[in-house]
Each structure stands twice: as structure tokens, then as C-alpha cells.
Amino acid sequence: MKWNEKLSAAAAALLLLAGGAVALALHQYLPQRVGAEPLLAVTPPAGQDTGGASALKEIIFNTQKKVVTISSDSGLGSGFLYNDKGDVLTNAHVVAGSRTVRVTTSDARELTGEVIGIGTDLDIAVVRVPELAGSQPLKLERGGRVEVGDPVIAVGSPLGLQSTVTTGIVSGLGRSFMMKPYTYRNLYQISAPIAPGNSGGPLIDQTTGAVLGMNSAEMQDGEIGFSIPIADLISIAEAWSRSPMTKLPGVTNHDESSAADKKTITNYAGYLVSRFYESLNNGDYVYAYSLIGYIWKQVDPYEEFRKGYLPTKNVVIKSLSVSKDSDRSATVTATIEAEEHAQNGETVKRNFEVVYKVGYENGQLKLIDGNGKELDKQGKELKKN
Structure with missing residues (x-):
């Protein structure tokens, strides 16, 4: 395994032009172990049908956007x-x-x-x-063709966790009740768990990807959800x-x-970093790559970016802080635990401190650049031999 400790002079110059410190993408600190077979890259056994799972993932990805x-x-x-x-x-x-x-x-x-x-x-x-x-926009099921037992997906931001997906079935039809000042009629009852923040999110048909309804209420601490049929509100x-x-x-x-x-960049910079790691954990490298800035992409092509993260099974953010640099830029510092596939097939955990520069690029908030250092068990920088 070879670690890239520094960028080339040309790449460093490009990063400085972006207004941030010369930095490395985090994945350059995560070992790319020779012979490792990360689960995310494993080819399914011959004859195994993954079409349904792939189609569902595509529906989820397209809906989240x-x-x-x-x-x-x-x-x-x-x-x-x-x-x-x-x-x-x-x-x-x-x-x-x-x-x-x-x-x-x-x-x-x-x-x-x-x-x-x-x-x-x-x-x-x-x-x-x-x-x-x-x-x-999302495709709408205007005809109201829904039956009990139909598999569904609820997408929303429960407790502020954006783009959260839960699955379930339509467990009842025609439910009605009143929660002042609103009257709810002809609702779909669903088994997909929902929570505060899910309100207003779509209920999606797992088979077609069409919107069946809008998630609006819950009972029993979110174990039972209710959705207004799209046909009744469109x-x-x-x-x-x-x-x-x-x-x-x-x-x-x-x-x-x-x-x-009332919101400032500090409200969103930390979320962007969290979303970046969430995408990597889900194996959605394309989306994660879309969150980084142009200059970073110039020195880190997509195939190299993806390859660098394949040995990483999961990343947990243990702590995260945001400091505002200006109205349009911020610095995010996080401590993370990376779970990786070792060469012998075992899983190892390593800790890092990572620092990201976050700013606007063509009106969109992006990860402009980042650097990191590995930590020992005491949380101090690990000395390299």
C-alpha cells in the first residue's frame, strides 16, 4: 500500500487558487490495500438475481434528488x-x-x-x-390505484436527517380523523416508520417510483403513518x-x-460533510463526488476517487464542529472512525481528524478541499515510521 502524502506542486497551486489551504482528499489517508476485496465491489454469485434490488435503489436515488x-x-x-x-x-x-x-x-x-x-x-x-x-419533477400516480399490501417507500427528513428512506406496505385504506385545525380524510395507512420532519415528504410506489401520496401524520411514536393520496390534493x-x-x-x-x-452557512456546512459520508457509506460514489468542488475534481478524477474509498466499509462521525470563515465559507472539523477491509479479509477500525473547507461554487455549496491526519487510541496524531 502506498500513501500519497503530498499533492504535486501543480495540484497544490490549483488548491491555493481556490482560496483554501493545500489539502488532500480524505481517501488518500485511507489505505488502499493490495488484494483487498471490499464488499461494495464484490460481484454477485453467478445466477443471483439482483435486478429487483438494483431497480429499487435507482428509484430511491432518483426520488431523493x-x-x-x-x-x-x-x-x-x-x-x-x-x-x-x-x-x-x-x-x-x-x-x-x-x-x-x-x-x-x-x-x-x-x-x-x-x-x-x-x-x-x-x-x-x-x-x-x-x-x-x-x-x-417526480412522477405522480393521479389515478389513486392503491391496494393494501402494496410495497411503499417514505422519503423525508425525520428529526432533520435529510433524505432518509423507510420502507413498508400500505396497511390500510380510507382512514379519517381530525387533528385541529386540519381534517384528514381517505388516508393511506402505512407501515413505513415516520417521525417529525417526515411531514410533507412523498410516499413512493416501490415498483413504479411514482408518488402515491404525501406523508402527513403518525401515531404510536411513528410506527403507524398516514399519507394523503396524491389524487385528492393534486x-x-x-x-x-x-x-x-x-x-x-x-x-x-x-x-x-x-x-x-435566519439561516447561515454554518447551518449547512456540517450537514454537507455528513451527507458526503452518508453517500459513501451507501456506496453512492457518484453522488458523493458531486458534492466536491471543481478544483478538487481536477486533481482527483472520479475513478481514482471511487477506488480510494472501496476498501472503506463504513465511516462514523464521532464529533463535528463548524466555524464560520465568511458569509460564504466555513471550516468543518470532524473526528471519524473508518471501518476498513484488511488484506487478510478482516475488518480494522482507524480514527482520523479531518478538516474541510466548505464554500459556494456557482451558487451551490461544495466541499472545496480537505485534509486529515490519523489518530491513535488516545486521540493524538499517529506518528508515522
Whole structure:
């Protein structure tokens, strides 16, 4: 195994031009063991059918890209892109009392959305995000063809954990109840666990990838979820998209600054690093690579990037802190535990301290560069022989 301790002079110069310290991508500190056979790269046995699993993963990946986290004065929730105008469907209780909200995309862009329609009896709302206009929305199942036992996926941000996926089945139909001030009718009951923050996220058909409903309520500590059928809300949402509400219930002029103006880069820099490792743990190297900046990519082509992480089975973030450098840049310092495949087939754990420079590139938040050092069991830098 060969460790790359330094970048070439040319690469170092490129990183300095980016405004950050000369740095190494973390994977250059993780051993690329000769002969290692990481599980993520193992070829399935001959004759094993993985088509279903691959198709499900593709549906999940494509859905996650269209699901956002919404922050408002009412709290935190989820939403999903439903048309090509940049309109996001969510629950009314997620955005109640706000005209503008903060929308965070799966690639950590922080955008401002405007509530253009909201129900007072029905728990639905539409948020328009101009930067998302022209993006391909999720496919909608407008016909309401759902049966008990259909396999489903719930996607959202439970407890703020963005792009979380849970699976289950439709366990009941036609459920109705009231949770003031909203009345819920004809709901799908689902076994996929949901939690606060899931509200407004889509319920997805595992077979087709189409949106069946919008997750809106839970009982028994999230063990039972309820979703509003998309067929019951789409006509209302489309009416708001065609003719936005000029006055929102419960919103006065002095309220319209909202949570959108209260978030700073420090709120999102740490999330971006967490999302980076989450993607690597899931074997989604393409998405992880999309989170790094242009200059980093110039010195670390995708194939090398992926190869460097293959021996790493899992990464756990043990601690994370963010310091603001400016309104558009921050430094994230994290202590991580990397679980790796050793040459003899065993698994070893190693600890590192990593430091990332996070900043905006073409309007998107990116990992500009990073460096790291290995730690011993006492948390001190490991001395190399």
C-alpha cells in the first residue's frame, strides 16, 4: 500500500487558487490495500438475481434528488418537486405562518422558497422555488390505484436527517380523523416508520417510483403513518400553481422575513460533510463526488476517487464542529472512525481528524478541499515510521 502524502506542486497551486489551504482528499489517508476485496465491489454469485434490488435503489436515488427539507417559523419538514415550475408540495403545518421559507436540496443548496398556496382545513401547501424551475419533477400516480399490501417507500427528513428512506406496505385504506385545525380524510395507512420532519415528504410506489401520496401524520411514536393520496390534493395544488394566493392566512407583512433570512452557512456546512459520508457509506460514489468542488475534481478524477474509498466499509462521525470563515465559507472539523477491509479479509477500525473547507461554487455549496491526519487510541496524531 502506498500513501500519497503530498499533492504535486501543480495540484497544490490549483488548491491555493481556490482560496483554501493545500489539502488532500480524505481517501488518500485511507489505505488502499493490495488484494483487498471490499464488499461494495464484490460481484454477485453467478445466477443471483439482483435486478429487483438494483431497480429499487435507482428509484430511491432518483426520488431523493427531488425531495427537499423545509425550514420555517413553524419548524422543520419535507417537501417534493411536483411540477417543472419549481413548485414543491408539502404540508400546511410545515409552513403555517410564513410567507418565505428556507429550502435545502439533497445536494445541500440552500434556497429561498415562497409559499404560494396553503390550506386551512386541508393540510397541504405549495412552495415555489425559482431556482428549481425547469427541473424534472417526480412522477405522480393521479389515478389513486392503491391496494393494501402494496410495497411503499417514505422519503423525508425525520428529526432533520435529510433524505432518509423507510420502507413498508400500505396497511390500510380510507382512514379519517381530525387533528385541529386540519381534517384528514381517505388516508393511506402505512407501515413505513415516520417521525417529525417526515411531514410533507412523498410516499413512493416501490415498483413504479411514482408518488402515491404525501406523508402527513403518525401515531404510536411513528410506527403507524398516514399519507394523503396524491389524487385528492393534486387539483388544489395545481390551482395554486396557476394562480398563487396573494394573501396567506395567518401571515402579516411584518412576518414575511421568516426563517429564510435566519439561516447561515454554518447551518449547512456540517450537514454537507455528513451527507458526503452518508453517500459513501451507501456506496453512492457518484453522488458523493458531486458534492466536491471543481478544483478538487481536477486533481482527483472520479475513478481514482471511487477506488480510494472501496476498501472503506463504513465511516462514523464521532464529533463535528463548524466555524464560520465568511458569509460564504466555513471550516468543518470532524473526528471519524473508518471501518476498513484488511488484506487478510478482516475488518480494522482507524480514527482520523479531518478538516474541510466548505464554500459556494456557482451558487451551490461544495466541499472545496480537505485534509486529515490519523489518530491513535488516545486521540493524538499517529506518528508515522
